[in-house]
Amino acid sequence: xxxxxxxxxxxxxxxxxxLIAGAKISSEKILSAYVGNGSIMSGAIKLVGxxxxxxxxxxxxxxxxxxxxxxxxxxxVVTAFFGGATASGMIGxxxxxxxxx
Amino acid sequence: MAQKFQRYYNEADFGFxxxxxxxxxxxxxxxxxxxxxxxxxxxxxxxIGNTSGGVDTRRKIxxxxxxxxxxxxxxxxxxxxxxxxxxxIKIVLEDRTQNLDDGVELGEVTELRxxxxxxxxxxxxxxxxSDKTLDVSDSDNTLLAPATLYQ
Numbered sequence: 646x647x648x649x650x651x652x653x654x655x656x657x658x659x660x661x662x663x664l665i666a667g668a669k670i671s672s673e674k675i676l677s678a679y680v681g682n683g684s685i686m687s688g689a690i691k692l693v694g695x696x697x698x699x700x701x702x703x704x705x706x707x708x709x710x711x712x713x714x715x716x717x718x719x720x721x722v723v724t725a726f727f728g729g730a731t732a733s734g735m736i737g738x739x740x741x742x743x744x745x746x
Numbered sequence: 747m748a749q750k751f752q753r754y755y756n757e758a759d760f761g762f763x764x765x766x767x768x769x770x771x772x773x774x775x776x777x778x779x780x781x782x783x784x785x786x787x788x789x790x791x792x793x794i795g796n797t798s799g800g801v802d803t804r805r806k807i808x809x810x811x812x813x814x815x816x817x818x819x820x821x822x823x824x825x826x827x828x829x830x831x832x833x834x835i836k837i838v839l840e841d842r843t844q845n846l847d848d849g850v851e852l853g854e855v856t857e858l859r860x861x862x863x864x865x866x867x868x869x870x871x872x873x874x875x876s877d878k879t880l881d882v883s884d885s886d887n888t889l890l891a892p893a894t895l896y897q
Contacts, residue, residue: 678798745789745861746827746836 661709668713676717683724691718748896752794752805755782757889760868762882768814769880771872776824779811779880780889781867783830784860787897791859792825792838792866793852794892805892806849807839811870812884819880820844821872825852825891830863854894866893 654662672691673682681687691714699711760780771777784790795803811819823846826837838855860866868889872878881887 681798743856744858746829746834746858746864 664709665713665716668709669717672710672713673717683721685722685725688718688721688725691715691721694718748789750894750896752892752894754805755866755889755891755893757882757887760866760889760891762811762887762889766882768882771819771821771870771878771880773872773875773877776869776871779868779870781828781865784862784864784866786862789859789861789896790866791855791894791896792827792891793854794894796853796856802851804851804853806890807846807852807892808849808888808890809843809846809868810886810888811843811880812886814879814881814884816881816884816886818843818847818886819870819872819878821870824869824871826867826869827858827860828865828867830865832865832867835867849890852892859896866891 676682676687676691680690695711695714695716695718698714699707701707702710757780760782762780769777769779771779782790793807794805797804807825809823813819820843822840822842824837825839826835828835836858838858839850839852841850870880
């Protein structure tokens with residue numbers, strides 16, 4: 646357990662990682678209704694937004710929120726390219742499979 | 747890729763016509779009150795619109811049915827899909843007549859559609875312990891059912 650608490654990756658501590666993950670999950674849910682999720686468009690918006698937030702909010706909070714948005718944005722871009730590289734997948738959300746009765 | 751358009755069905759589409767027979771609604775039992783068979787080369791989904799992108803484009807579904815004595819029949823209504831033989835039924839919305847009077851938002855059911863020869867179907871479970879007779883030709887009967895048709 647003490648080994649787990651002391652986990653670090655370069656300058657990123659476990660607590661920082663948990664805060665970033667929490668911020669990412671929250672922001673993803675909130676932003677999904679406005680910019681979508683998993684598309685190039687949503688990824689680009691989040692990447693730019695993350696950079697702006699990092700500069701606009703000072704201190705650790707800015708680092709956490711900015712990193713969360715940038716990670717989320719990067720995830721969306723990678724998902725759009727590798728998680729179904731169709732035209733609709735790149736510029737919008739993917740549609741769920743339709744069953745027929 | 748199928749092309750879709752949105753449409754509204756009314757009571758006549760579901761069999762509430764002047765020449766159709768009145769329907770006996772048995773207390774304590776779900777009774778089919780109307781059905782619409784999907785035509786050739788089509789697929790139909792209950793509902794219109796969605797709430798994605800922060801914009802609500804859903805349309806309302808409205809239902810009112812009257813007894814032969816002229817009063818509205820109250821109870822629970824189920825809107826469902828059924829296969830061609832009505833042996834497989836999937837419910838998409840269950841709500842009370844008091845809510846359906848004013849209309850209830852019904853977004854397009856995107857994960858399930860009825861194919862050719864399958865049905866959009868409506869069931870009702872009336873309130874109370876006495877049977878009622880649904881007067882299909884009553885002019886107060888209203889059904890405004892949004893649907894998305896794929897062709």
